[in-house]
Amino acid sequence: MRITAFNLMGRVARTAGMTLTLVIISLFLNAPVTTAQIAVKGEIIYTMDGDPIQNGVVLIRDGKIERVGSESRVRIPSGYTVHEAKVVTPGFIDGRSVVGLAGYYNQQHDQDQLDTSGPIQPELRALDAYNAREYLVAFLNSKGITTIHTGHGPGAVISGQTMLVKTAGSTVDEALLDSTTAIAITLGSGVRNNFSSPGTRSRLVAVLRQELIRAKDYAEKRAAGENQTRSLKMEVLADLMDGKISAMVTAHTASDIITALRIQREFGFRMLLDGAAEAYLVLDEIREAGVPVILHPPMIRPFGEAKNASYETAALLKEAGIPFTFQSGFEGYVPKSRVVRYEAAIAAANGLGMENALYAATLGAAQILGVENRIGSLERGKDADLVLFDGDPFEYLTLVNAVIVDGVVVYPGE
Amino acid sequence: MALFCLLPILLMAQERPHLFTGAEIIPIAGDPIPNGVLIVQNGVVVAVGAAGEVEIPANAIPFDMRGKVIMPGLVDTHSHIGEGDGGDRSATLHPDVRIMDTIDPRSSTFRKALSGGLTSVNIMPGSGHLMSGQTVYVKPRPANTIEEMLIVVDEQTGIYGGLKMANGTNPLRAAGSPGTRAKSAAMVRELFVQAQEYKAKLDEADGDPEKMPARNLQMEALVEVLEGKRIVHHHTHRHDDILTAIRLADEFGYRMVLQHVSEAWKVADEIAAAGYPASIITLDSPGGKLEAINLLNINGRELEESGALFAFHSDDPIVDSRFLLRSAVMAVKEGMSREMALKALTLNGAAMMDIAHRVGSLEPGKDADFIILSGDPFSIYTHVEQTWIEGEKVWDRDNPEDRIYATGGYEIFRSSAHHHHHD
Known part of the structure; x- marks a missing residue:
């Protein structure tokens, strides 16, 4: 029926807000x-x-x-x-997102940030599940976010890999900046909600250490050119052991942060501390470990492991001389994605200041993610x-x- | 006993007028006053006006507020602070359940709300039922009992809250039945028909104990609704669900506030024509809840254009109480007026809760509920510095014990993993 298109145009013209905006975004991105x-x-x-x-x-x-x-x-x-x-x-850089793997419908078919068939799956590549045409990607772009560090979410011991993509381009190949940036590790009590085992925080650490010991062995054999059965899981963990990629370790409580630092010391991998709601309690320990922080969204809801989150943590990290950036994180409900510029704004207004917040969300992020030669500054x-x-x-x-x-x-x- | 001893002291503190000068005052009733004077005494506003035009009492205690902005305390028309609960899974219709029986007056969420500038809050049970229970209107001031916090709408009826209703997908199957939207509407209509019959018996008895029907808490609450004494707060997202809520309210003639109204922009004219107020929320991104996928922050603009009465709500914890003011500013970003945004944070919400005679604007005789802002309410760099309820300073950012509720920090908020997927 011819009036359908007419009606649609009428509606777009009438509402003329986000609907129209998103129509334009998708036109431009394609x-x-x-x-x-x-x-x-x-x-x-x-x-x-x-x-x-x-x-x-x-x-x-x-x-x-x-x-x-x-x-x-x-x-x-x-x-x-x-x-x-x-x-x-x-352009703003989102230090940790799941957008593109997680879509805005929040239905099973568009939620690929966490596979619950096993608690340790470092072989899961982010680029194999990234939807470059996801509505939220265009939405974030329209808010000035030009690069996202996205991929597998928190919630498994090792949920998979992360990557860096631009928020433009209609395929993952067009968007890609770095295919394998980190593997996502989660410490704390959140993992037990998704798996029957590990069912405690200490079991989780034991399982993780055992896997990393295997990886070290695999990496040593690989370096020596010894024959061994090819394992996708071990290959990526060996890359971690060889310093080719980072471990992004989610830990919110002070106790879990300290545990993350302990594991990092034991294995010597490159680490990004993710979340870190109680970082302000262990600033000296984080600084001494030389680990940068991908801080939780300041507007994170103060519940569960993040119950002690403070809007002033970013300012305290800055004061302590710890490199940090912001993230939109993972949202299981509404809003389906946070906007990292809005999150950095809250920190800016709570002691961090405008220019420090801008730095953290641009060049600071690029440095932490190892792409400062490409993005982050003009x-x-x-x-x-x-x-x-x-x-x-x-x-x-x-x-x-x-x-x-x-x-x-x-x-x-x- | 303790309360008895304290009362005279509190009254004494209020005896001398408090004089606030030098601030920009946004009274809501009337234009902003660049160099304003606010005088409060005995818990109420005595005078508001421009410097030089207000008579200053000789014994007033002065407060220098130069550089600040003073406006009425914010009214949150939909919140879940206070850690209360509502109906259970035994049924989907709980008009007899009162959230006031379960609220913890010592919950840190009340101090969090004060740090966000909230002074009147409609606390509601959830939306997993067609009727999840009676809501409560409170002032989040320090108290040992919920009774001290209540805002009684009308001394005669003693009513201090509304009735929470919901349609759309949240109530579906949550308590077994209903399983469809049509069944939802039928179940609600059925219960209101019973309530009409109960009311007819009450009217017929006309107070004669012999003829009075047996007391029924469910029916009593619904009779209050039918008589317009208790307002229905109706959770609804999709445009067709909004119209169904309106259809039912029209049929039974009850008063209703449309809550969330995610697709208000699609039916703004219909909402305005029907005459029901709307209480809306803004979100930082689209998506996350399927029936609310088309919730756009243009709702404020579209409702303003339509002429409907509307207000903002936090739905805390969906939006933290500390970001209620921010929520309205995000709607201004999408094209609504600043004046209406401020009104929709204060007086409009009060009107929807039948408490506009007491709160929502700074006018002589109204409750002295106000906030002191460090600057422009529309700037991210502005903080709530003080919150006053009935002439008492109940929150002060300069006090470290208060300040931490604004920023968050160690062991401030309880650990309960809040599961709230029903709004």
């Missing part, structure tokens, strides 16, 4: 990539490489940042499309991932004017 040359002029540009530039320009060419500087020094060549904004920042040669705002990116009423990923305007603004 649009053919053009490598136009772009100049972004900003009244303030937070490059994360030195002080913010007043009245600055970012030149973008072939998806990369070509030049950054003040308007008086950087001439915009002809042929560049000019965008202007009050505030320009690097510097010559880096990926052209930028967000244009009409004000302070953390203020409630600030709007996104445009999101640029790899030099392409993928979202035209709120």
Whole structure:
């Protein structure tokens, strides 16, 4: 019936809010990539490489940042499309998400962040389950999140792998930045909800250590070139032992954080401490271990293992000199994903301050995730991932004017 | 006994007027006053106005509030703080169940609410039943008994709450039956028909003990609903469920607040035309609950345009009480007016709970329930600095023992893993 399309347009025009926005997002994200040359002029540009530039320009060419500087020094060549904004920042980075594996319907068919057939499955790759066209990916992009560290969630001893993807691109291959960033380990009482065994926190640690001892043995044999039966599980754990990937260990209580550090000391792997609701109780121990923190969303509900979460933890981590970033985490209900920019904003307003929060959610995140050569700041040669705002990116009423990923305007603004 | 001893002291503290000067005052009733004066005494507002236009009592205790913003305490029209419960799985209709019998007045969630600037709260049982029980309107002030916290709507009836109802998917099969939406509506209608008959017997008896029907707690509560004394707070998400809630309220003539109303934007004009108020929530992202998948933060804007009366709620723990103010600001981001956002955090909610004669705006004679903000209510960098209820300062960010409820911290909130998948 012809009126169907008409009615749909009428509805879109009438509601003209998020519905329309999301229609536009999906149109843009699926649009053919053009490598136009772009100049972004900003009244303030937070490059994360030195002080913010007043009245600055970012030149973008072939998806990369070509030049950054003040308007008086950087001439915009002809042929560049000019965008202007009050505030320009690097794209935001979500330090830990499940979006793309977990979809917004929250039904069994779109929830692939946790397989409960076994408590230890490091062989599960994130890219095999990532839906680049997931609604929430486009949604996060529209809020200025250009890279997410996503993959398997908390809830198993080892739930699987994580990866880094841009929030643009219509396939995982187009979106991919790093296929295997970490394996996700969970300590604490949450695991027993999903598996009959391990049923206690100490059993969990015993099971984990045994697996890591096997992995060490596998890695040693692999290094020596000895013949052994190929095991997908052991291959990835051996990569962990060889320092090729990190272990992202979820631990909220002070006791579980200390246990995580103990296991890290025993095996010497690269570790990212995830969640860490009670980090403020063991700051010295975390700093001495040299472990960065992917902090829980400040707005996490104060229940269960996160009951002692504080909005001021980020500020305390900063004060203690511990590298940290923010995450949207995992939500089993509503909102189905948190927005890491909104979460960092709460920390900004609770002692951390605007610029520290911005750093943590951009370059700080890139450094922790080992991709600071590609993203996180506006510097010559880096990926052209930028967000244009009409004000302070953390203020409630600030709007996104445009999101640029790899030099392409993928979202035209709120 | 202790209470008896304390009362005279409390009254004495209130005897001298308290004078707040230098702040921007947002009275809700009337335009914001850039350099305002607020005078409270004996638990109520005595005067509000511009500096120089308000007569200052000689014995007033002064409070210098330069640089601050003063507005009425926030009214939360839908919350689950206080750790109470409602009906059980034995049935789906529990109009006789009172959440007030189970609330812990010492719950840390009340202090958390104060830190978010909440001074009046409708605490409800859940939505896993067609009727999960009677709600309670409270002020979250320090108290040993729930009775000290109650906001009695009407001294004559003594009513201090509404009745929680729900439709859509939450009540389905949660207590065995109903299994469908149509059955849900039929079961509710059946019970209201019984209540109409019970009411007819009461009317006929006209107080004659010989003719009075046997007391029935379920029927008594529903008669209060039918007489318009007890307001129904109706959980509903999908646009067709919203219309069904309206149809039933129209049929039996009861007063109703539509709660959540996730798809309000689809039927905003119908809601306005039907004349039922709406209590809404905002969320940071779409998705997570199938029947609420189309909950958009444009609901505020669409309801404002339609002319419907609406307010915001936290549904704590869905949105933490400390973010109720933030919730309304997120709706402003989607196009509703700032003026209406503030009204929908205060006076509109009070109107839906029949307590607008006492709270929701700063006007002479109304309860002295107000909050002091460090700045612009629409800025993330603004904090609630003080919360006052009936002229008493009940929360102060400068006091470390109070402050920790605003930030969270070690052993502040109870460990109970809150399972709340029904809102």
